[in-house]
Amino acid sequence: MQPLATSRLFAVETQVRELALADFDAVxxxxxxxxxRFVLASVRDHDVAQTLAQDCFFKAHQNRARFRGExxxxxxxxxxxVNLVRDHARNRRFQFWKRVPSEPAEGExxxxxxxxxxxxxxxxxxxxxxxxxxxxxxxxxxERQRTVFLLRFVEDMDLLEIAAVTGLKEGSVKVHxxxxxxxxxxxVGRSK
Amino acid sequence: MSEFRKGLAExxxxxxxxxxxxxxxxxxxxxxxRQPAPVLQFRxxxxxxxxxxxxxxxxxxxxxxxxREADQERADVLLMDKVNAALSxxxxxxxxxxxxx
Numbered sequence: 001m002q003p004l005a006t007s008r009l010f011a012v013e014t015q016v017r018e019l020a021l022a023d024f025d026a027v028x029x030x031x032x033x034x035x036x037r038f039v040l041a042s043v044r045d046h047d048v049a050q051t052l053a054q055d056c057f058f059k060a061h062q063n064r065a066r067f068r069g070e071x072x073x074x075x076x077x078x079x080x081x082v083n084l085v086r087d088h089a090r091n092r093r094f095q096f097w098k099r100v101p102s103e104p105a106e107g108e109x110x111x112x113x114x115x116x117x118x119x120x121x122x123x124x125x126x127x128x129x130x131x132x133x134x135x136x137x138x139x140x141x142x143e144r145q146r147t148v149f150l151l152r153f154v155e156d157m158d159l160l161e162i163a164a165v166t167g168l169k170e171g172s173v174k175v176h177x178x179x180x181x182x183x184x185x186x187x188v189g190r191s192k
Numbered sequence: 193m194s195e196f197r198k199g200l201a202e203x204x205x206x207x208x209x210x211x212x213x214x215x216x217x218x219x220x221x222x223x224x225x226r227q228p229a230p231v232l233q234f235r236x237x238x239x240x241x242x243x244x245x246x247x248x249x250x251x252x253x254x255x256x257x258x259x260r261e262a263d264q265e266r267a268d269v270l271l272m273d274k275v276n277a278a279l280s281x282x283x284x285x286x287x288x289x290x291x292x293x
Contacts (some may be wrong), residue, residue, distance in 0.1 A: 012247035025219045027271045037211030054217060058226045061219065131206045153200055154207045 024064070028057050031074060035081050036157065041150045042085045044139055052088060056081045071164055078155070078165045082147055089143055130188075137187035138180075145180035148173055 035056050040049035059080050060067075067076055138146050147166060151157045159177075163170045217225075283291050 028219060028222070029216055033208075033211035033214065034217040036214045037207045040210060040214075041207050050214070054222045054225060057219070058222050061222070127202050130195070131203045134199045134203040154204050183198075188196050188199050 024057075024061055027060075027073065031077050032057070034074065035077055036086070038078065038084060038150060038155060039081055040137070041135070041154050042146060043088060044135065046087065049088045055084055057129070059084075075161060075164050078151070079167075082165055086143060133188045134184065137184040140187065141180050141183060144168070145176045145183070148176040149180035149184065152177055 003091060032053065036053040039052045039056070042048065043049055043052065056077060060077055067073070071079070100139045138149060142151060144166070148162055148168075151158075151162045151165060157165070159170050159173050162168070162177075166173065168176070281288075
């Protein structure tokens with residue numbers, strides 16, 4: 001009875017996966033906000049984030065036949081996004097003459113993100129400062145630590161999911177996360 | 193809540209809000225944007241031709257050099273054959289008639 005149930009479940013999963021990939025616009029609508037915000041948090045540039053997120057879905061669309069469902073669609077897309085962010089960082093290192101400042105202007109990066117009317121203006125300024133401090137601290141992390149940190153605290157992924165996305169072992173994820181938290185906490189504390 | 197935790201929670205909320213606010217492109221848009229422009233394709237073609245030409249120059253020179261060396265070698269062999277033929281004669285050609293008698 002068990003193998004039959006498992007095979008049925010597998011067949012249903014396969015069907016769902018095929019349907020999801022057949023309507024790729026639905027995949028984009030569903031996963032765009034996650035991919036975009038992860039990329040934006042990583043590269044800190046709205047236009048670059050838009051381009052890389054589009055690249056991510058383009059690659060996924062080109063390789064959709066290779067997606068076998070060993071990982072979830074989200075994990076697969078996030079893997080592609082992580083690789084694109086890494087490649088972007090490497091290319092930027094070799095294109096220093098084209099480099100634009102990754103540090104957004106004061107308050108520019110967190111502009112208009114807070115819903116109006118919920119908090120008073122003074123509180124809003126404080127919140128913006130705190131968000132800017134965290135974002136600035138993450139930007140100074142080494143690439144792996146930043147990726148792990150953002151996947152944990154922005155994407156709410158657990159250690160196993162992060163390991164699947166980054167290709168790291170669970171133990172390494174823990175170490176990177178620990179170091180990243182320590183650094184960000186120190187920097188945020190200092191910027192107060 | 194500590195300042196760090198508060199900052200982290202607000203950072204997360206800000207990122208989520210930005211993700212929700214961003215305009216979601218359609219698949220069509222993404223595919224069209226990724227089509228390389230004809231000008232870009234032409235540039236790639238020109239760059240490839242220049243690279244091929246530059247790469248072909250040393251190969252051509254090398255081939256020419258080898259050809260010259262091979263010709264020279266053949267000429268040397270012929271010359272050596274002639275010299276050997278002359279050296280291996282038992283008597284000078286002028287005395288050959290006398291030796292026959």
